[in-house]
Amino acid sequence: xxxxxxxxxxxxxxxxxxxxxxxxxxxxxxxxxxxxxxxxxxxxxxxxxxxxxxxxxxxxxxxxxxxxxxxxxxxxxxxxxxxxxxxxxxxxxxxxxxxxxxxxxxxxxxxxxxxxxxxxxxxxxxxxxxxxxxxxxxxxxxxxxxxxxxxxxxxxxxxxxxxxxxxxxxxxxxxxxxxxxxxxxxxxxxxxxxxxxxxxxxxxxxxxxxxxxxxxxxxxxxxxxxxxxxxxxxxxxxxxxxxxxxxxxxxxxxxxxxxxxxxxxxxxxxxxxxxxxxxxxxxxxxxxxxxxxxxxxxxxxxxxxxxxxxxxxxxxxxxxxxxxxxxxxxxxxxxxxxxxxxxxxxxxxxxxxxxxxxxxxxxxxxxxxxxxxxxxxxxxxxxxxxx
Numbered sequence: 001x002x003x004x005x006x007x008x009x010x011x012x013x014x015x016x017x018x019x020x021x022x023x024x025x026x027x028x029x030x031x032x033x034x035x036x037x038x039x040x041x042x043x044x045x046x047x048x049x050x051x052x053x054x055x056x057x058x059x060x061x062x063x064x065x066x067x068x069x070x071x072x073x074x075x076x077x078x079x080x081x082x083x084x085x086x087x088x089x090x091x092x093x094x095x096x097x098x099x100x101x102x103x104x105x106x107x108x109x110x111x112x113x114x115x116x117x118x119x120x121x122x123x124x125x126x127x128x129x130x131x132x133x134x135x136x137x138x139x140x141x142x143x144x145x146x147x148x149x150x151x152x153x154x155x156x157x158x159x160x161x162x163x164x165x166x167x168x169x170x171x172x173x174x175x176x177x178x179x180x181x182x183x184x185x186x187x188x189x190x191x192x193x194x195x196x197x198x199x200x201x202x203x204x205x206x207x208x209x210x211x212x213x214x215x216x217x218x219x220x221x222x223x224x225x226x227x228x229x230x231x232x233x234x235x236x237x238x239x240x241x242x243x244x245x246x247x248x249x250x251x252x253x254x255x256x257x258x259x260x261x262x263x264x265x266x267x268x269x270x271x272x273x274x275x276x277x278x279x280x281x282x283x284x285x286x287x288x289x290x291x292x293x294x295x296x297x298x299x300x301x302x303x304x305x306x307x308x309x310x311x312x313x314x315x316x317x318x319x320x321x322x323x324x325x326x327x328x329x330x331x332x333x334x335x336x337x338x339x340x341x342x343x344x345x346x347x348x349x350x351x352x353x354x355x356x357x358x359x360x361x362x363x364x365x366x367x368x369x370x371x372x373x374x375x376x377x378x379x380x381x382x383x384x385x386x387x
Contacts, residue, residue: 001041004093007072007086010048014068023302051075053301055141057115064104078108113137127345139372144298146183149204151264153238160200167193177209199263204231207370207379214368215337215383220283225326230257237266247271281331288339289319295341295378316346323355336384341377348380361387
């Protein structure tokens with residue numbers, strides 16, 4: 001596909017998205033109808049769509065509208081691409097630019113990154129970012145890098161870098177986490193490497209790795225209460241060498257966790273909700289709770305446009321319920337480890353403060369906070385101690 005044809009495809013996907021179809025569904029619909037598109041073409045169209053979603057307000061202003069055509073026109077201007085090389089009027093490309101489109105607002109230096117976040121969320125971002133808010137908003141325009149967690153039970157980071165390079169994946173160690181490698185080229189090949197198949201690596205964000213490494217995990221039974229796919233269960237098991245219990249309210253999310261654990265050479269026990277009390281009490285319970293995902297907006301920019309005040313309030317209430325339920329599973333003197341991929345105080349420090357108000361005999365041992373300015377994603381963790 002030519003750049004113009006890819007732009008036309010992205011316009012169609014964005015029009016579907018504006019009509020209410022989730023971005024991934026719209027991309028899948030297009031791909032099914034475009035059998036001629038190879039994997040490189042599909043990836044390029046996806047990149048265009050997600051670049052727009054990261055900077056939707058700026059693209060709308062530079063393109064003079066909210067439809068797919070205007071947004072792709074705005075993206076061209078934002079990224080310094082000559083729109084006339086994309087809007088060619090060729091058979092498979094978008095129609096040539098009209099005079100009114102050529103004469104519109106065209107200077108990318110004059111756009112405001114605040115336009116790329118729903119207005120009601122700006123104050124919530126500013127609560128934590130403070131004077132760094134402009135830099136944070138600018139950072140959210142960039143694509144998130146791919147990080148890998150090295151399973152140091154099996155291989156050193158240095159040896160892993162060498163092995164990956166032999167399979168066409170270039171990675172470098174990140175000094176901010178002893179287990180972290182940043183992939184600088186060959187990202188799409190990672191899951192086809194022997195290193196991945198043999199459990200030497202797992203994709204995991206730098207901020208998450210930093211949070212897991214920052215916790216002084218106790219000896220004894222450890223429960224990952226909201227395990228999801230189980231990435232943190234695997235990381236804790238590799239770090240501590242201990243058997244980890246994994247639970248999720250939707251067990252199907254953990255479907256491939258036993259296979260991944262076997263591949264990594266670690267021990268994970270799947271615990272159903274009805275078996276939690278019998279499996280405890282636990283020396284530590286990790287709660288990586290459902291949240292706004294605001295820390296992952298570079299990776300999932302659509303999430304910021306889906307979030308509503310009612311949805312955020314519901315998440316904050318759910319997080320409190322999870323904390324209270326998890327606290328009842330912890331042995332005296334044990335630890336409750338709280339994590340979110342959120343940039344909002346309401347889901348982070350304020351949530352911990354509210355828990356301590358409800359449970360005044362508990363205390364907070366430590367907390368940590370990353371943003372795309374300090375690591376990769378936004379991520380928060382706190383370690384609480386039971387009486």
